[in-house]
Amino acid sequence: MAEHIHIPADSLKEQEEVHSLIRGCIAHDRKAQRAMYERYSPVIYGIIKRYEYNDESAMEILNDSFLKIFMKLSQYSFQGAFEGWMRRIAVNTITDHIRRTVKEKEVIKNDGKEHDGYVDGNIVEGMAYKELLQVVHTLPDMQKAVFNMYVFENFMHKEISEALNINENNCRWYLNDARRRLKEKIYALKGSKNG
Numbered sequence: 001m002a003e004h005i006h007i008p009a010d011s012l013k014e015q016e017e018v019h020s021l022i023r024g025c026i027a028h029d030r031k032a033q034r035a036m037y038e039r040y041s042p043v044i045y046g047i048i049k050r051y052e053y054n055d056e057s058a059m060e061i062l063n064d065s066f067l068k069i070f071m072k073l074s075q076y077s078f079q080g081a082f083e084g085w086m087r088r089i090a091v092n093t094i095t096d097h098i099r100r101t102v103k104e105k106e107v108i109k110n111d112g113k114e115h116d117g118y119v120d121g122n123i124v125e126g127m128a129y130k131e132l133l134q135v136v137h138t139l140p141d142m143q144k145a146v147f148n149m150y151v152f153e154n155f156m157h158k159e160i161s162e163a164l165n166i167n168e169n170n171c172r173w174y175l176n177d178a179r180r181r182l183k184e185k186i187y188a189l190k191g192s193k194n195g
Helices: 009-026 030-051 055-075 082-101 121-125 129-136 141-151 157-164 168-194
Strands: none
Touching: 009 030, 009 055, 030 055, 030 082, 030 129, 030 141, 055 082, 082 141, 082 157, 129 141, 129 168, 141 157, 141 168, 157 168
């Protein structure tokens, strides 16, 4: 006997609204496109701001992301989380931007050692999200991108290396270097506040 999965009425209604919105956008309905942009742009913008501090550049990436989303909507299969599908397009748009803007790839001097990137959770818990985001934004572009993709997007090194057009060893080095730099900056910041 097949199991019947119960979906709450609120979730079902919301899913139907989203699917209706998607169909409207596919049909080039301007009202549907505006409604989708207004509904999802805060979420997508939040993702972009983890990578890009500059508001003007972040808005450019947001608009590029939605252009791609609208162009690819007919490819959405109506299976799985729509927000996750959009998030993937936004992250790909961000990586395109990073590849264009990182002029010189840093020379990697990998000593073969993994550096301790552990930061005491109590210290991080005492920091506001915006404060943490400011620390992340002090990282060089490539370290920031690799860190965000690995930590927040749950990408594997292979996926990151393909997206950013770097090899996997360099990807690991960027992540370790980002962790090391963040650890130093967080402890310095906490030390200056306590001192």
